[in-house]
Amino acid sequence: MRPLTRRRTTHRADPAPSRLAYRMHRLALTPAVRKGFTFGVPILALAVMAGLTFADPERRGAVTAWVDDIKAQIQSREEFMVRLMAVDGASETVSQAIRDTLKVGFPVSSFDLDLPAMQDTVTSLPAVKEASLRIRPGGILDIRVVEREPAFVWRNSDGLRLIDAAGHAVETAEARTDRADLPLLSGIGADAAAPEAVELIKAAAPILPRLRGLVRIGERRWDVVLSDGQKIRLPETRAVSALEQVLAVDEAQDLFARDVVLVDMRTPRRPTVRIAPQAATDLRQVKMTELGDD
Amino acid sequence: MFDLYQSQRAMRAMRQTAMQRGVVAILDVGTSKIACLILRFDPTPMPTEGVGPMAGHSAFRIIGAATTRSRGVRFGEIDAMHETERAIRTAVQGAQKMAQVRVDHVIAAVSGGGPRSYGLAGQIALSGQQVADRDVAEVLSACEMPNIGEGREVLHAQPVNFALDHRSGMNDPRGQVGDILACDMHMLTVDSHVIANLIHCIKRCDLELAGLASGAYVSGIASLLEDEQELGAACIDMGGGATGLSIFWRKHLIYADAVAMGGAQVTSDISKGLQVSLATAERMKTLHGGVVATSMDDRDMIELGGESGDWDHDRRTVSRAELIGIMRPRVEEILEEIRARLDAAVFEALPSQQIVLTGGGSQIPGLDTLAPRILGQQVRIGRPVRVAGLPEKATGAAFASAVGLCLFAANPQDEWWDFDIQPERHGARSLRRAMRWFKENW
Numbered sequence: 001m002r003p004l005t006r007r008r009t010t011h012r013a014d015p016a017p018s019r020l021a022y023r024m025h026r027l028a029l030t031p032a033v034r035k036g037f038t039f040g041v042p043i044l045a046l047a048v049m050a051g052l053t054f055a056d057p058e059r060r061g062a063v064t065a066w067v068d069d070i071k072a073q074i075q076s077r078e079e080f081m082v083r084l085m086a087v088d089g090a091s092e093t094v095s096q097a098i099r100d101t102l103k104v105g106f107p108v109s110s111f112d113l114d115l116p117a118m119q120d121t122v123t124s125l126p127a128v129k130e131a132s133l134r135i136r137p138g139g140i141l142d143i144r145v146v147e148r149e150p151a152f153v154w155r156n157s158d159g160l161r162l163i164d165a166a167g168h169a170v171e172t173a174e175a176r177t178d179r180a181d182l183p184l185l186s187g188i189g190a191d192a193a194a195p196e197a198v199e200l201i202k203a204a205a206p207i208l209p210r211l212r213g214l215v216r217i218g219e220r221r222w223d224v225v226l227s228d229g230q231k232i233r234l235p236e237t238r239a240v241s242a243l244e245q246v247l248a249v250d251e252a253q254d255l256f257a258r259d260v261v262l263v264d265m266r267t268p269r270r271p272t273v274r275i276a277p278q279a280a281t282d283l284r285q286v287k288m289t290e291l292g293d294d
Numbered sequence: 295m296f297d298l299y300q301s302q303r304a305m306r307a308m309r310q311t312a313m314q315r316g317v318v319a320i321l322d323v324g325t326s327k328i329a330c331l332i333l334r335f336d337p338t339p340m341p342t343e344g345v346g347p348m349a350g351h352s353a354f355r356i357i358g359a360a361t362t363r364s365r366g367v368r369f370g371e372i373d374a375m376h377e378t379e380r381a382i383r384t385a386v387q388g389a390q391k392m393a394q395v396r397v398d399h400v401i402a403a404v405s406g407g408g409p410r411s412y413g414l415a416g417q418i419a420l421s422g423q424q425v426a427d428r429d430v431a432e433v434l435s436a437c438e439m440p441n442i443g444e445g446r447e448v449l450h451a452q453p454v455n456f457a458l459d460h461r462s463g464m465n466d467p468r469g470q471v472g473d474i475l476a477c478d479m480h481m482l483t484v485d486s487h488v489i490a491n492l493i494h495c496i497k498r499c500d501l502e503l504a505g506l507a508s509g510a511y512v513s514g515i516a517s518l519l520e521d522e523q524e525l526g527a528a529c530i531d532m533g534g535g536a537t538g539l540s541i542f543w544r545k546h547l548i549y550a551d552a553v554a555m556g557g558a559q560v561t562s563d564i565s566k567g568l569q570v571s572l573a574t575a576e577r578m579k580t581l582h583g584g585v586v587a588t589s590m591d592d593r594d595m596i597e598l599g600g601e602s603g604d605w606d607h608d609r610r611t612v613s614r615a616e617l618i619g620i621m622r623p624r625v626e627e628i629l630e631e632i633r634a635r636l637d638a639a640v641f642e643a644l645p646s647q648q649i650v651l652t653g654g655g656s657q658i659p660g661l662d663t664l665a666p667r668i669l670g671q672q673v674r675i676g677r678p679v680r681v682a683g684l685p686e687k688a689t690g691a692a693f694a695s696a697v698g699l700c701l702f703a704a705n706p707q708d709e710w711w712d713f714d715i716q717p718e719r720h721g722a723r724s725l726r727r728a729m730r731w732f733k734e735n736w
Contacts, residue, residue, distance in 0.1 A: 005601050014365055016380035017387050025387055026500065029396035 075111040083107045083139045090145040093171075094127045098143065101125065110135050127170050152194060153179055155186040167194035187216030196239065200224070203240050206247055207256070221266070230256055233264045242268055302711040309504040309706070312399035317357075318504060318703055319386065319397040322696040323378065323492065324405060325367050325535025325558055326654065329688065329696040330385035332358035332393040333703060354704050356683035358393025360385045369554045370406025370509065370536035372491040379495045386499060400501045401703050402492060403695050404449065405509030406536050407484035411549045411639075412440050414451075417476035421730075425458070425467045425475055431713035433477045440481075447486035449508050451710040454480050454546035463544070479710065482508055482550050505703065510538025510550045512698030516678035517652040517691075518542055526644030529676070530632055530669075531694055532655025534558050537628050538695075539635050541644070546707075549639040553631045557655045560624045567620040568612055570598050582614055585622045586660030591615040618660075625658065629668040636669070650676035654692035 017025065027033055054060050074080075083106050087095040101121055104113070115133050122131040122143065129146045136142045150162035150170045160173040162182070169191070173179055183201050190197070197214055200222060204211055207226065215223040222239055224232040234242050242265040249255050255263070259279035264272040275283070312318040313335055320331040333354045362384045366374030390396060416437030420429060434453060442448070456464040458472035467475060489506065496503050514529035523542040531538040534557045541549040557579070565575035582596050591614040600608035641647060649669050651661065656675050665673045678697035680689065688696070 004603055014363060014381070014384075016384045019383075022383045022387055023500065025390065026396050029390055029394065031396075 075109045080110045081107045081139050082110050082113065082135055082141050085141045085143065086136075088142070088144045090128070090147055094125070094145065094147055097125055097127070098122055098145065104141070107139070113141070126168065129164075129168075150179065150182060152185045152190075152197065153182045154190055155184060156188065156190070163191050163194055165194060165198050167191040183211065184213030185216065186213060187219075189219035190214070190216040192219075193222070197222070199240050200234075200243060203243050204247070206251065210256070226256060230260060231262050233262065233266050235266050235268055238268065245271075299711050302709065305503060305505055306712065308399060308502055309401070309703075312504045315399070317393075317395055317397050317399075319389065319400040319501070320696055320699040320703065321382065321385070321400050321402045321496070322509070322693075322699060323367060323372070323382065323402065323495075324364055324509075324533055324695070325370055325556065326364055326533070327361050327692070328364045328367075328378075328381045328385045329361045329693060330359070330382075330389040331356050331684075331688070331696055331700060332389045332395065332397055333700055334393075334395075335704070354682070354700065356681060356685075356700065357395065358389035358391075359685050359688050360388025360392065361688065362388065364534070368535055368558075369556075370404075370533065370552070371485075371488045372495060375491060375495060379498045382495055382499050386501070398500075398502055399504035400496055401505035401507070401699055402496060402503065403507050403509040403512055403699050404484055404489060404492060405531075405533055405538055405695065406552065406554065407488035408554075409449070409482055409484050409508055409510065409538075409550050409552050410442070410446070411551065412442070412481040412483070413548075414438065414440070414479040414481055415476065416479070417474055420473055420475050422471060422473055425470055425472065427468065427713065429475055430456075430468060430477075433475045434479060434710045434713055437477065437479050442481075442483045445486050446483040447489050448481055449484050449489075449506060450480070450482040450511065450547065450550075450707075452480050452546060452707050453710065454478050454544070454548055480546065480548055482511070482547075484508070505706070507699060507702050508538075508540070508550055509533070509536075509695045510540040510552055511547050512702050513538060513652055513678075513694040514540035514542055514547065514698070515701050516694045516698030517650050517676040518648075520545075522646070522648050522650070525646035525648070527646060527648035527650060528636060528641060529650045529652060530656075532556060532628070532651060532653040533695075534654060537632060537653070537655070539632055541636075541639055541641060543644055549641075551635045551639070553628060553635065555624075555628050555631065559628075560621050560655075563624050564617065564620050568598060568610075568617075570600065574599060578617060579621065582617055583621055584614070584618045584659040585625050585664045587615045587618040587622075591618060621658070622664070625655075625661070625664065626668065628655075629665060633668055647672055649673045652676045652678070652691045652694040654690075656691050 054063075085099065085102075085104060085106070087098055090098065102118055113135070115135075119131055119133050122128055122133070122145065127147055129148045131146070132144045134142050148164040148168055148170045151165040152163050153173060153176060154161045154163050155176075160176060162170045162173050162179065163185075164170055176184065183197075185191075185194070185197055193216060200214060204224065210226045212225045212227055215225055217223055221236045222234045224234065224243065226232070232243065232246055245268075246255070246263050246265060255273075259276045260273055261276050262274040264274070309318075316335050318333050318335070320329075320333060322329045334357045335354045362381055364378075365381045366372065366377030372378045386397070386400075414437040416433050416435075418429065418433045418436050430453075433456075455462065455478040456467040457476040458464060458467050458470055459474055464470075493503055510529070510531055513531035514523075517529050517531075518527050523545045526541070526543040528539060528541045531540075535554070537553045537556050539549075539551045539553070540547055560583075561572060561575045561579055564570070564579055565572050568575070568578075570578070578596060578598075582594075584591070594614040595611045596614060596617065598608075598610045598612060600610075602608055647670060649665075649672060651665060651673065652675070662673070662675055675691070676694075677689070677691050678694040679701075681697055681700055684697065
């Protein structure tokens with residue numbers, strides 16, 4: 001009789017992965033391969049896409065131009081524009097000099113201003129002691145300047161020059177009478193010893209009306225020159241105390257009212273006074289008549 | 295002997311590598327199913343709520359498990375290499391897929407191969423010195439090697455007892471002082487061709503063998519409680535093609551054996567007795583099988599079914615009592631065979647004679663009333679201990695040896711080849727002896 005049901009004629013083997021499938025599965029589970037597929041392949045694909053896109057120089061230029069355009073648009077916004085420069089704490093001439101030196105063409109974007117370099121430029125001006133720059137809200141470049149105060153008039157071979165208490169040159173002067181209020185210095189290296197000169201001027205307060213100036217001798221010591229050609233030679237060290245010593249004698253004995261030409265304090269333990277030749281002759285005459293001997 | 299030492303050392307080194315990598319696979323090649331579990335070893339065990347680490351096996355977690363029907367395996371031995379390799383591939387790939395990790399090292403169990411147990415004894419003279427590692431290795435090497443026969447391979451060689459002078463029952467004699475150090479060693483041998491076939495199959499799957507264990511032994515580790523192992527107990531692993539027997543005492547395996555009969559024989563009996571196909575017989579066995587018949591079973595009729603096309607043949611029915619009548623003699627035969635092996639091993643001399651039935655065959659209904667009649671009163675049906683991450687479907691008695699292999703992988707027993715034998719020690723020893731002779735005589 002023919003079977004009514006379908007018969008399984010062939011024995012079907014149990015399913016099993018083939019050797020190749022098994023090996024591929026194991027390979028896929030290897031940590032390095034897994035990591036490569038998770039990260040390596042996408043990164044590689046992105047890199048290839050980017051590389052192909054930018055291989056064309058025209059497209060590269062277009063992207064660069066687009067980036068520059070965006071950048072310029074942002075930088076030239078009203079919020080970033082600087083329209084004014086305000087200089088505080090400087091005299092008219094110095095302020096003009098700062099404006100001439102910086103040469104900023106307003107209006108300008110604050111991104112184009114290099115404030116540290118501008119500060120260096122301003123500070124390098126001789127009349128400027130220190131400067132601080134900032135961009136104030138409202139588009140104002142605010143420069144605050146502290147000027148050097150001229151303390152002396154220094155006469156040297158080049159002419160007259162104003163220097164401050166630290167010895168830095170401030171500006172040149174046309175004539176001594178322009179700044180008659182400042183004491184006069186002369187001699188080579190006087191500017192380097194300006195701080196000491198300040199002290200000497202302070203100590204010489206009692207004879208200030210008669211003081212003509214200080215002379216730097218040999219870049220090592222000072223001479224104090226008074227009116228009528230009287231001179232005080234000061235030592236290299238402890239010059240201020242030597243001057244005070246001389247002034248004390250002057251106060252007690254009225255030294256400079258006499259016919260004294262020179263007070264030599266170079267050796268502090270042996271002060272020497274030179275009197276005028278006529279007075280010396282007279283003094284000898286007086287001594288001869290009174291004592292009968294020299 | 296030395297080859298064995300070297301190959302087992304190499305396998306231990308492989309196991310160390312696997313532990314360092316943190317992932318190892320467990321392969322239980324049985325007659326009815328092939329199970330593959332993937333373990334991940336945690337360097338620091340996670341603190342668990344409630345039950346803390348039990349017997350040190352919380353240090354690993356099962357991250358992948360797969361089971362497949364076994365092909366080409368008979369009596370726990372590989373019969374058709376190609377089919378077995380395909381089945382192993384299926385199981386390993388399934389477990390890898392679940393774990394999402396690649397495994398390179400595998401620990402396998404051998405359930406067939408006619409295991410034979412040997413008890414060895416050895417002793418050395420110590421002359422009042424402290425026992426060092428070297429002495430332990432020496433006394434293990436001093437055990438007299440019995441003639442294990444041609445074509446046999448040593449699977450386990452575990453020291454089970456150390457004795458120092460008159461004191462016996464030591465687990466670790468190191469550091470103690472004595473004159474004579476003696477040891478007892480349990481050695482298990484199996485057929486070398488069975489092992490060679492298994493190793494070849496595993497190699498063909500691109501896996502490295504990191505350990506081999508006896509199936510009966512690892513079932514015992516998984517199913518016996520700790521105090522049962524201490525007091526003396528036997529574990530009977532009723533598998534598909536072979537029934538394994540392992541006897542534990544003082545937490546050591548002291549005897550292992552196997553009977554080459556199992557569930558497959560029961561199935562073939564049903565197939566022959568009822569004239570049905572093997573698949574139908576297997577289904578009837580698992581759904582309706584039993585070993586104790588009641589009057590209810592006479593009225594419980596089972597349709598045999600069939601696809602022969604012969605209407606009368608395909609419409610046969612059989613009562614459940616008849617099915618039980620076919621199954622029971624075979625199960626009795628297996629248990630009686632086990633009883634004979636237990637008697638041969640002098641099991642009744644142990645302080646406790648607990649018998650634990652495990653394996654797929656232990657799930658036959660009514661076995662808990664049949665087994666005590668043959669094996670004695672202290673019989674229980676056991677299940678393997680729970681391990682972390684094991685899927686629910688793999689927690690049954692049929693997975694006793696797979697779970698036992700996990701425990702074996704996590705805490706292996708010291709074997710003879712774990713101790714370094716030093717070839718030059720004889721020279722140093724004779725020199726010492728000469729020095730002593732000089733001191734005593736001059």
